[in-house]
Amino acid sequence: xxxxxxxxxxxxxxxxxxxxxDIQRVEMKKAFYxxxxxxxxxxxxxxxxxxxxxxxxxxxxxxxxxxxxxxxSLKFRWQDCCHDxxxxxDSQSHSDLETDVVCERCxxxxxxxxxxxxxxxxxx
Numbered sequence: 102x103x104x105x106x107x108x109x110x111x112x113x114x115x116x117x118x119x120x121x122x123d124i125q126r127v128e129m130k131k132a133f134y135x136x137x138x139x140x141x142x143x144x145x146x147x148x149x150x151x152x153x154x155x156x157x158x159x160x161x162x163x164x165x166x167x168x169x170x171x172x173x174s175l176k177f178r179w180q181d182c183c184h185d186x187x188x189x190x191d192s193q194s195h196s197d198l199e200t201d202v203v204c205e206r207c208x209x210x211x212x213x214x215x216x217x218x219x220x221x222x223x224x225x
Contacts, residue, residue, distance in 0.1 A: 105137050111210050140164065169221060182207040186220055 109130060117129055144161055151157040182204060189201040189210065200213045202220060211222030 105134065108137075109133050115209055182209070184209070184211075184220070184222075186211060186213065 112133060113126065113129070117126060143164060147157050147160045151160065183206070185205040186202040187205050189203045196215075198215055200215055202211045202213045203209070204211070204222075209222055211220040213220045
């Protein structure tokens with residue numbers, strides 16, 4: 102299982118400039134953990150308040166889509182890369198639905214949907 106700390110490290114490595122001041126890293130980490138906490142509470146509320154599993158899945162997918170749309174609106178240092186995805190050897194996450202992948206060119210991590218083949222990155 103991937104931990105929030107591991108996801109923070111992946112996020113920090115991909116998003117925060119190498120020369121960023123310590124205060125930026127501290128504040129970004131607070132915001133990252135705050136966002137993680139909010140989404141866990143939202144998913145927990147959806148799970149407990151929604152009896153129909155299909156409706157709950159749609160609500161969670163809506164949240165996931167919102168985060169992907171936001172990420173797509175940003176410019177990251179790996180966006181100019183023509184990614185060459187490979188299965189991530191040291192992955193902590195195992196699922197029949199998704200596979201952790203890493204780009205051989207820029208080193209960014211992603212999550213490949215095993216059904217569609219589509220890769221989402223950063224893996225969030």
